[in-house]
Amino acid sequence: xxxxxxxxxxxxxxxxxxxxxxxxxxxxxxxxxxxxxxxxxxxxxxxxxxxxxxxxxxxxxxxxxxxxxxxxxxxx
Amino acid sequence: xxxxxxxxxxxxxxxxxxxxxxxxxxxxxxxxxxxxxxxxxxxxxxxxxxxxxxxxxxxxxxxxxxxxxxxxxxxxxxxxxxxxxxxxxxxxxxxxxxxxxxxxxxxxxxxxxxxxxxxxxxxxxxxxxxxxxxxxxxxxxxxxxxxxxxxxxxxxxxxxxxxxxxxxxxxxxxxxxxxxxxxxxxxxxxxxxxxxxxxxxxxxxxxxxxxxxxxxxxxxxxxxxxxxxxxxxxxxxxxxxxxxxxxxxxxxxxxxxxxxxxxxxxxxxxxxxxxxxxxxxxxxxxxxxxxxxxxxxxxxxxxxxxxxxxxxxxxxxxxxxxxxxxxxxxxxxxxxxxxxxxxxxxxxxxxxxxxxxxxxxxx
Numbered sequence: 281x282x283x284x285x286x287x288x289x290x291x292x293x294x295x296x297x298x299x300x301x302x303x304x305x306x307x308x309x310x311x312x313x314x315x316x317x318x319x320x321x322x323x324x325x326x327x328x329x330x331x332x333x334x335x336x337x338x339x340x341x342x343x344x345x346x347x348x349x350x351x352x353x354x355x356x
Numbered sequence: 357x358x359x360x361x362x363x364x365x366x367x368x369x370x371x372x373x374x375x376x377x378x379x380x381x382x383x384x385x386x387x388x389x390x391x392x393x394x395x396x397x398x399x400x401x402x403x404x405x406x407x408x409x410x411x412x413x414x415x416x417x418x419x420x421x422x423x424x425x426x427x428x429x430x431x432x433x434x435x436x437x438x439x440x441x442x443x444x445x446x447x448x449x450x451x452x453x454x455x456x457x458x459x460x461x462x463x464x465x466x467x468x469x470x471x472x473x474x475x476x477x478x479x480x481x482x483x484x485x486x487x488x489x490x491x492x493x494x495x496x497x498x499x500x501x502x503x504x505x506x507x508x509x510x511x512x513x514x515x516x517x518x519x520x521x522x523x524x525x526x527x528x529x530x531x532x533x534x535x536x537x538x539x540x541x542x543x544x545x546x547x548x549x550x551x552x553x554x555x556x557x558x559x560x561x562x563x564x565x566x567x568x569x570x571x572x573x574x575x576x577x578x579x580x581x582x583x584x585x586x587x588x589x590x591x592x593x594x595x596x597x598x599x600x601x602x603x604x605x606x607x608x609x610x611x612x613x614x615x616x617x618x619x620x621x622x623x624x625x626x627x628x629x630x631x632x633x634x635x636x637x638x639x640x641x642x643x644x645x646x647x648x649x650x651x652x653x654x655x656x657x658x659x660x661x662x663x664x665x666x667x668x669x670x671x672x673x674x675x676x677x678x679x680x681x682x683x684x685x686x687x688x689x690x691x692x693x694x695x696x697x698x699x700x701x702x703x704x705x706x707x708x709x710x711x712x713x714x715x716x717x718x719x
Contacts (some may be wrong), residue, residue: 283553283579284501284553286360286554287358288357288358296429309476309478309509310511311621312508312615312617313617314616314617322358326505327448327505328476328477328478329505330551331505331553331556331615331618332609332610334358334607335607335608338359339359339362340610341607342608343359343362343363346365346371346586348397349368349371349375
């Protein structure tokens, strides 16, 4: 039930956004987000609400750390 | 980028598995980690995570499926409401097939009850707006991820002056039951795979006392396979290094302080109460009910109804399974008398129940 899908914001009118993933569009209320959301941002959408903004820098950093596992010792 | 494919990279998953194997090798006692989110339960089965882990690492499932931990008495109440004339029950899809003492919403719908499945609670508010002559009762079930969306729907109905929208609230909060389970000597939980989107709302700070006072390592972990393997790797590392801290693996979404705005919306509408959990019983302060200010939206307070006498399902081990004490395979009903097509207990009904996940992917 806590599934949330990262979707790209494609329109914003007031607190009402539309977000898209793989061609599927969903309404996403922004009323639960304190931070500013811009067009093109990725948000986690759960039950019709954006509940969190996806932090791209953190995503890249986590991936970088994960990918070290096969560039360094383990996969040789 | 939405970062889904990247966190499903097989090379990363296998690399992490190898690292876990090396770190865990030679431990005399197995390490037991519990996940307390149904979406993790599903993902762990779906991606075969257990098969990638060494025997020193054991994963068990806890009370992470909100539909599953909702007791029979709540289902009986929804059935009773669905029988009232002029009533529309609006709900997320998972609740419709959950058996109560003698019926389910699906059975009631077949007999003529008006039961609608909605994707968002805001759609239930719209339903109330276009059906002014009826009352719409939304089934407010879910943890801290979902509870703010229900609170948001109540605020939306309030702002729009809609008076025929009601919520039957049975929301639950997860950190307190985690403390209860950690204190259970039978379970011996060595670490928690903390929920992803619950933590997006409440923040990773919510697990501090578990780590510092109960000395249980906690890692807030995402739902993709590489996330889960990385979360397990971080837990194993804490164990090997003798630490018990809160760490965030899912840092692209979860912050230490969580989502303040969503927390404010929750606090505006809900207040803590002593909630009953299937299998665990009543845990003080572990639920959220609608506060006095928004009592006009509280189905329980506004719409009296007679509810049938409670009856538990014989032989169903859902309660023990929710505590992580028993696996679905140890239940005599599993896959024999209890299947997704003909479920006996809630753990088999909900798509993210432990039994449903074990039935679909684990056999």
